[in-house]
Amino acid sequence: DAGVTQSPTHLIKTRGQQVTLRCSPKSGHDTVSWYQQALGQGPQFIFQYYEEEERQRGNFPDRFSGHQFPNYSSELNVNALLLGDSALYLCASSMPGPEQETQYFGPGTRLLVL
Amino acid sequence: AQKVTQAQTEISVVEKEDVTLDCVYETRDTTYYLFWYKQPPSGELVFLIRRNSFDEQNEISGRYSWNFQKSTSSFNFTITASQVVDSAVYFCALSEARYGGATNKLIFGTGTLLAVQP
Numbered sequence: 292d293a294g295v296t297q298s299p300t301h302l303i304k305t306r307g308q309q310v311t312l313r314c315s316p317k318s319g320h321d322t323v324s325w326y327q328q329a330l331g332q333g334p335q336f337i338f339q340y341y342e343e344e345e346r347q348r349g350n351f352p353d354r355f356s357g358h359q360f361p362n363y364s365s366e367l368n369v370n371a372l373l374l375g376d377s378a379l380y381l382c383a384s385s386m387p388g389p390e391q392e393t394q395y396f397g398p399g400t401r402l403l404v405l
Numbered sequence: 406a407q408k409v410t411q412a413q414t415e416i417s418v419v420e421k422e423d424v425t426l427d428c429v430y431e432t433r434d435t436t437y438y439l440f441w442y443k444q445p446p447s448g449e450l451v452f453l454i455r456r457n458s459f460d461e462q463n464e465i466s467g468r469y470s471w472n473f474q475k476s477t478s479s480f481n482f483t484i485t486a487s488q489v490v491d492s493a494v495y496f497c498a499l500s501e502a503r504y505g506g507a508t509n510k511l512i513f514g515t516g517t518l519l520a521v522q523p
Contacts, residue, residue, distance in 0.1 A: 333513030385508040396450035
């Protein structure tokens with residue numbers, strides 16, 4: 292049973308560029324959440340997708356947007372990149388039912404903005 | 406407001422020592438969930454345990470044990486007979502229950518870096 296997968300693993304961009312990160316949830320999971328983890332910090336919630344809609348959003352600007360596809364996979368888009376967007380971006384998925392509160396994380400995408 | 410505090414930034418122990426990682430949380434909700442995750446150098450967050458606010462039973466899983474005390478808003482994690490492979494950053498996290506059956510966002514602490522020396 293494959294876990295949560297993310298691509299790419301690493302990415303280098305320059306200020307002002309746009310980036311798209313991808314996530315495939317665990318089999319049977321229908322909810323995808325995205326987190327940003329700056330160096331030495333705990334992950335910060337960006338947003339969550341369920342049934343192809345953004346259901347919850349953290350304190351991130353509109354430059355951060357996302358999408359969920361019918362197969363439950365998800366994308367995170369960041370426009371007009373800033374140096375401060377350099378971080379590890381983590382995707383997490385969860386399943387419907389009694390275990391819905393537990394989120395399982397992927398390996399992350401390390402983004403460096405120069 | 407929701408908040409998770411992990412006051413220990415770094416802990417260094419020698420193999421076979423026992424070590425306890427502290428976690429203190431704040432929430433106004435009566436129904437909530439507490440978690441511990443392990444983050445090895447590879448970066449992936451590995452789920453270790455989830456605890457419901459209405460279940461204060463302590464739990465043991467092999468060398469790992471968790472002590473949940475609502476009276477002190479703490480959810481501490483103990484590793485018995487630590488091993489080098491336990492070296493990682495450990496995060497405590499909180500989520501509040503949502504009506505309508507939905508996954509809620511996780512609020513993480515800043516993590517504790519555990520270094521186990523051989």
